[in-house]
Amino acid sequence: MSRKSLLVTGIGELTVNDPQAVDNSADRAGRRESRPEPASNTAFAVEDGKIAWIGLAIDAPAADEVLDVAGRAVIPGFVDSHAHLVFAGDRAAEFAARMTGTPYSAGGIRTTVAATRAADDVQLRANVRRLVHEMAAQGTTTVECKTGYGLTIEDELRALKIAKEECDAATFLGAHVIPAEYADRRADYVDLVRGPMLDACAEYADYVDVFCERGAYDEAETRLILDAAKARRIPVRLHANQLGHGPGVRLAVEYGAASADHCTYLDDKDIEALAGSETVATLLPGVEFSTRSPYPDARSLLDAGARVAIATDCNPGSCYTSSMPFCLALAVREMRMSPGEALMAATLGGAHALGRTDIGHLALGARADFAVLDAPSYLHLAYRPGVPLIHSVWKNGRKSVST
Ligand code: NIG
Numbered sequence: 001m002s003r004k005s006l007l008v009t010g011i012g013e014l015t016v017n018d019p020q021a022v023d024n025s026a027d028r029a030g031r032r033e034s035r036p037e038p039a040s041n042t043a044f045a046v047e048d049g050k051i052a053w054i055g056l057a058i059d060a061p062a063a064d065e066v067l068d069v070a071g072r073a074v075i076p077g078f079v080d081s082h083a084h085l086v087f088a089g090d091r092a093a094e095f096a097a098r099m100t101g102t103p104y105s106a107g108g109i110r111t112t113v114a115a116t117r118a119a120d121d122v123q124l125r126a127n128v129r130r131l132v133h134e135m136a137a138q139g140t141t142t143v144e145c146k147t148g149y150g151l152t153i154e155d156e157l158r159a160l161k162i163a164k165e166e167c168d169a170a171t172f173l174g175a176h177v178i179p180a181e182y183a184d185r186r187a188d189y190v191d192l193v194r195g196p197m198l199d200a201c202a203e204y205a206d207y208v209d210v211f212c213e214r215g216a217y218d219e220a221e222t223r224l225i226l227d228a229a230k231a232r233r234i235p236v237r238l239h240a241n242q243l244g245h246g247p248g249v250r251l252a253v254e255y256g257a258a259s260a261d262h263c264t265y266l267d268d269k270d271i272e273a274l275a276g277s278e279t280v281a282t283l284l285p286g287v288e289f290s291t292r293s294p295y296p297d298a299r300s301l302l303d304a305g306a307r308v309a310i311a312t313d314c315n316p317g318s319c320y321t322s323s324m325p326f327c328l329a330l331a332v333r334e335m336r337m338s339p340g341e342a343l344m345a346a347t348l349g350g351a352h353a354l355g356r357t358d359i360g361h362l363a364l365g366a367r368a369d370f371a372v373l374d375a376p377s378y379l380h381l382a383y384r385p386g387v388p389l390i391h392s393v394w395k396n397g398r399k400s401v402s403t
């Protein structure tokens with residue numbers, strides 16, 4: 001049975017992000033940025049969860065329901081393409097210590113591993129749902145979620161199954177850190193991850209990820225795990241160049257990763273490699289904020305023509321925010337992205353990072369995932385940081401949040 005159709009009218013400003021127009025303007029060495037139209041005369045119709053018509057309101061087709069948004073701005077829902085939501089406990093004390101001078105290190109992950117192993121499935125699922133709900137209330141309509149706080153076959157498998165059921169994309173991150181019990185047998189743990197653990201998890205993994213970093217996995221270990229993923233035809237993505245310069249970005253490009261995430265420390269060769277590839281540079285400015293680190297050089301990446309995404313990296317250690325609007329405001333203020341570039345990166349950029357062509361935009365045929373803002377323009381997302389500007393959120397043509 002087909003679902004009720006919906007007509008959205010009274011739009012003050014509409015951001016469509018038509019992927020074809022975006023790529024054409026990028027080809028002409030223009031900026032890859034959202035360019036909304038003042039849209040007082042524009043309306044769009046949704047049928048069966050998709051954008052079925054878009055045009056002048058006076059030409060609009062009849063619909064079962066009409067949503068008059070009374071001059072508000074409408075944007076594509078945010079695509080949060082990097083998050084770690086399957087965990088228990090928090091690390092507020094670690095954050096407080098950081099703010100008074102203790103540097104962030106990958107070792108803190110082990111604290112969350114212990115708490116996560118001790119939690120039952122009901123607690124873990126409830127935590128994911130709580131955070132997905134927080135994200136939705138802030139305009140996010142697509143969420144990627146990683147494992148990485150289990151680090152045994154059983155604990156990684158249950159985390160991956162929960163991620164798969166509760167989120168839109170599930171990433172296996174058995175190679176997050178080396179667990180404490182393998183501290184002096186690193187090679188054995190790498191063999192476990194790329195062998196039996198990946199065998200158990202492969203069926204549920206949309207992606208395989210590795211934290212390629214000092215204090216986590218080195219280049220040789222990362223290669224072994226990426227090779228194992230490739231052998232099973234599972235696409236890969238990498239945590240790369242977060243804590244210092246290193247081989248992560250280069251490996252991500254070499255392996256055709258969907259994304260290289262963090263990119264905090266880049267040299268010219270890394271930027272050139274990303275710009276010449278399909279690998280998306282996923283920037284996570286909430287991490288730099290929460291770890292008091294320098295922000296990534298978004299300007300050089302964008303100016304070189306790299307595809308850029310913005311995501312939250314929501315996790316209890318390096319960045320415990322679920323707010324895409326907050327990350328977008330940071331990208332504008334701290335990384336010198338234009339507001340349009342930041343919105344593009346937080347929507348269509350995230351969609352590219354997840355290999356999705358049906359989301360991140362509102363062109364004809366797209367999934368009807370959109371947010372109505374309590375503001376006349378999307379510019380207010382960065383202009384009014386910290387202010388709850390989400391009026392309502394629609395996922396697949398259905399209202400998922402209304403405030
Ligand atoms: O993306 N860098 C690796 N993983 C997470 C941090 C996880 C943690 O500190 O618990 C990140 O920043």
Ligand code: FE
Nearest residue numbers: 082084239313
């Ligand atoms: Fe991460």
